[in-house]
Every structure is written in structure tokens, then in C-alpha cells.
Amino acid sequence: MEMIKTIRETGVVGAGGAGFPTHAKVRSDLEIVIANGAECEPLLSNDKYILAKHGEEVVQGLELILEVSGARKGIIAIKKKNADVISSIEKIIKSRKDLSLALLDDFYPAGDELILVSLVTGKNVPQGELPLSVGCMVSNVETLRNIYRASLGEPVTRRTLTCAGEVKNPSVVITHIGTSIQDVIDACGGSTVETPAIIVGGPMMGNIERDLNAPVTKTMTGIIVLPSNHILLQKKSMSMPWVIKQSKVACCQCTYCTELCPRYLLGHELYPHKIMRSINFGLSVPPEIIESAFLCSECGLCEVYACPMELSPRMVNHAIKNNLLESNYHPQFDNKKVITRGDDLRNRKIPTSRIKNRLQIGKYDRKVSSIVETNPSKVEILLKQHIGLPAVPVVKMGDKVTEGDLLADIPEGKLGARVHASIKGRVSFVDQERIIIKRES
Ligand code: SF4
Numbered sequence: 478m479e480m481i482k483t484i485r486e487t488g489v490v491g492a493g494g495a496g497f498p499t500h501a502k503v504r505s506d507l508e509i510v511i512a513n514g515a516e517c518e519p520l521l522s523n524d525k526y527i528l529a530k531h532g533e534e535v536v537q538g539l540e541l542i543l544e545v546s547g548a549r550k551g552i553i554a555i556k557k558k559n560a561d562v563i564s565s566i567e568k569i570i571k572s573r574k575d576l577s578l579a580l581l582d583d584f585y586p587a588g589d590e591l592i593l594v595s596l597v598t599g600k601n602v603p604q605g606e607l608p609l610s611v612g613c614m615v616s617n618v619e620t621l622r623n624i625y626r627a628s629l630g631e632p633v634t635r636r637t638l639t640c641a642g643e644v645k646n647p648s649v650v651i652t653h654i655g656t657s658i659q660d661v662i663d664a665c666g667g668s669t670v671e672t673p674a675i676i677v678g679g680p681m682m683g684n685i686e687r688d689l690n691a692p693v694t695k696t697m698t699g700i701i702v703l704p705s706n707h708i709l710l711q712k713k714s715m716s717m718p719w720v721i722k723q724s725k726v727a728c729c730q731c732t733y734c735t736e737l738c739p740r741y742l743l744g745h746e747l748y749p750h751k752i753m754r755s756i757n758f759g760l761s762v763p764p765e766i767i768e769s770a771f772l773c774s775e776c777g778l779c780e781v782y783a784c785p786m787e788l789s790p791r792m793v794n795h796a797i798k799n800n801l802l803e804s805n806y807h808p809q810f811d812n813k814k815v816i817t818r819g820d821d822l823r824n825r826k827i828p829t830s831r832i833k834n835r836l837q838i839g840k841y842d843r844k845v846s847s848i849v850e851t852n853p854s855k856v857e858i859l860l861k862q863h864i865g866l867p868a869v870p871v872v873k874m875g876d877k878v879t880e881g882d883l884l885a886d887i888p889e890g891k892l893g894a895r896v897h898a899s900i901k902g903r904v905s906f907v908d909q910e911r912i913i914i915k916r917e918s
Pocket residue numbers: 734737738739740741749772773774775776777778779780790791794
């Protein structure tokens with residue numbers, strides 16, 4: 478179909494998650510498309526900005542997906558606390574019968590695709606499956622805006638993200654893809670601490686980035702600057718041997734990690750306390766309980782909120798998944814089995830305010846009112862910013878490019894996404910991982 482071809486050509490990928498290529502996600506048998514504006518990670522406000530400033534474009538993108546997929550209903554999910562955004566979207570959709578709003582409480586992880594599908598539609602995605610299995614597609618609001626822009630022939634060359642924490646002016650930043658993290662921090666007035674440490678993404682699911690020259694990608698939602706001795710950095714830098722040693726000596730089998738696990742509450746057979754019990758027998762043992770680690774979304778609620786001993790079932794699950802994947806082990810889940818814990822899911826929502834307290838990031842939760850744009854002299858564009866294979870360069874060193882020009886294409890017959898130039902300039906470096914462009918006027 479023409480629109481899917483356009484989405485493919487313009488390099489649209491899921492902007493709120495791991496970057497699944499959008500052209501491969503849209504199907505023709507969908508019932509409901511959910512625009513994910515929940516933005517459940519603390520400190521981030523870029524999705525809220527997109528909805529407030531570009532709500533019409535998000536809605537147009539949603540309409541395009543409804544048209545392509547044959548879905549009868551589009552639902553825009555926003556947190557109730559964002560009253561200004563809600564009223565502006567209500568005005569935009571008031572004459573559109575196929576669109577509605579779903580208003581969410583301020584809890585974590587409200588933006589988890591499977592939680593969202595359950596709360597918004599009442600359908601439970603079976604364990605080991607995607608929302609597509611129940612006729613739903615969930616798309617982040619920036620992805621939908623990119624789809625609308627694709628329909629105008631504009632490739633993905635910019636990323637809107639939040640830069641927060643120890644920076645002079647916490648801001649929503651409109652970046653050229655490939656801009657360095659340092660350039661983004663400078664655009665926000667610079668760091669306010671001498672030895673800043675960086676988390677890329679949100680405080681809960683983001684990762685430590687030690688290289689300030691690392692580039693912005695299509696999936697980068699946030700840059701959180703913290704003092705290097707912040708508790709969040711300490712938690713995220715725990716070594717696996719230490720995590721396992723602590724788990725062995727300190728897990729009291731209280732089961733709180735299971736009782737508050739969002740995936741367990743969805744009815745999936747994930748019991749993190751049992752996994753913690755099993756690791757006493759070594760990570761290489763793959764009984765059913767161990768393989769259920771694949772059902773973990775790594776939301777981090779167990780380590781940040783549930784566990785009274787400050788253990789990390791999340792990291793244990795992550796290690797088990799890596800371990801089993803390395804041995805080429807792929808679990809099969811019984812996706813027909815339905816365990817209903819819907820009331821528990823609704824009654825055990827963890828307020829985001831409590832997460833902020835636990836993470837000691839409350840002081841950084843300032844209202845982000847500043848909007849800045851980057852103006853980099855150089856961009857480093859990664860060829861793999863998405864699920865699938867890296868894109869294959871179609872330019873060479875010395876080539877002149879302008880914003881939107883194709884730099885690298887999807888390998889023939891494979892899953893991947895195209896990448897495009899984000900500034901006007903000359904290609905100064907090309908290999909199989911990256912393309913660097915230096916600005917020229
Ligand atoms: S990180 Fe913890 S709480 Fe989140 S899904 Fe995994 S086991 Fe459950």
C-alpha cells in the first residue's frame with residue numbers, strides 16, 4: 478500500500494520504545510489504534526509537548542493509520558493530570574466520530590503497551606504476544622506525528638526529547654538526529670555539577686551513557702544529567718555478580734516483587750520471587766520458572782519500589798534472558814492460558830510521585846517550560862537505531878548532502894529502517910555503523 482511504502486521510505490520507527498520499524502508493524506486487520514501519550518517515566522515531558530504543540534499532526538497521523546489498517550477506532554491515551562493537553566486534543570477530535578480520549582491515572586508504568594491495551598480496551602494481551610494479537614496497535618505520539626510528516630514527504634531527521642536534572646535550563650529539546658549528548662546539554666545552558674553522569678531515556682528504564690559524544694537517536698526520549706554519586710547511578714551500575722550474591726543472601730521470599738509486578742497483574746505467569754528462589758541453583762538451569770524471565774518488561778518496579786531488601790529481580794531477569802538467548806534458547810509460552818487478575822491491576826497502580834521519592838529525583842521535577850533547538854556543526858548518524866539489521870550506506874565520503882537526503886537503505890528483504898541526513902553538509906566519515914556529516918552552509 479502507498480502509505481506503508483511512504484512510511485518505509487521516510488524511516489519512521491517507534492519513537493517511544495526499542496524502535497520497531499513502523500512499516501512492518503501496520504497491518505490491515507486491526508481493530509483499535511492507541512496513540513500512546515501516557516509518558517509514564519518521571520521527569521520526561523517531550524510527549525506532552527508534542528501533544529500540546531503538534532496535536533493536530535498527531536491526530537492526522539492516527540487517522541492515516543486507521544485508514545491504512547482498517548481499524549474502526551483510534552484512542553488517544555493521556556494522563557488526567559495534563560488538563561491543558563486534554564482540552565486542546567478534545568477540541569481537535571470533537572468532530573471525528575472514530576476518535577476518543579482515554580484518561581489515565583498518574584501511575585507507573587501507565588505507558589507500558591500491554592498495560593495500556595488492558596486499561597483502555599479491556600483486552601488482555603496473552604503472555605509472550607504483542608498487542609497485534611488482540612487487534613490493537615499502540616503507537617507513541619511522536620511516531621504518529623512522524624507518520625503525518627511522512628505523508629508530506631518528510632523523512633525522520635529530528636527527535637524531540639527532554640533534557641532534565643542537573644542542567645541550567647531543563648528543556649524540551651528539538652534535536653537533529655546525530656547531535657551529541659554534550660551539544661544537547663550545552664543547548665540547555667550546560668551542566669550544573671562538576672562531574673555529571675548521564676542516563677539516556679527515563680530514570681526507570683534508561684541506561685547509563687558514559688560517552689558525552691554519543692549521538693541522539695530516533696528512539697532517545699530523554700537525557701537525564703545527575704551528579705555521579707546519585708543513588709540512581711549506583712543502582713544502575715551494580716554488577717551482576719554482586720546482584721546475584723545479594724539476592725542469595727537477602728531475598729526473604731516476601732513475594733512483594735510478584736504481587737506488584739505489572740506483568741503478573743496482567744495475568745502472565747511471571748513470578749519474580751520464584752525466579753529469585755531459583756537463582757540459588759545457578760543461572761544455567763532453565764526450568765519453566767527461569768524461562769518466564771522472558772515475560773519481564775524490565776520496567777524496574779520490583780527493584781525500585783517493591784523489594785524491601787533493595788534487590789533487583791529486574792537485573793536477574795535481564796541476565797537470565799541474555800544467558801538463554803546466547804545459548805540460542807527461545808521459549809514457547811502457552812498463550813491460550815488466561816489468568817484474570819484485572820481487579821488487582823486496577824487496584825495496585827503505583828503513583829509516579831512515590832517512584833520519584835524512591836529514586837530521589839523529586840528536586841529535578843521542575844516544570845519544563847523552555848523549548849530549545851540544537852544547531853550542531855557535526856552529526857553522527859548511527860545506522861542501527863531500530864529493531865532489525867543496520868541500514869546499508871548509499872553515500873560515500875566527500876558527498877554533499879542536505880537535510881532529508883537518504884544516507885543508508887534497508888538491506889534487501891530484511892527488517893530495518895532507512896536513515897537520512899539531519900543537516901546540510903558534507904559526509905566526512907562512513908563505515909558499517911555510522912555516517913558523520915560536517916555542516917556546510
Ligand atoms: S521489572 Fe520486575 S516488576 Fe517489571 S515486569 Fe519485570 S519482574 Fe515485573
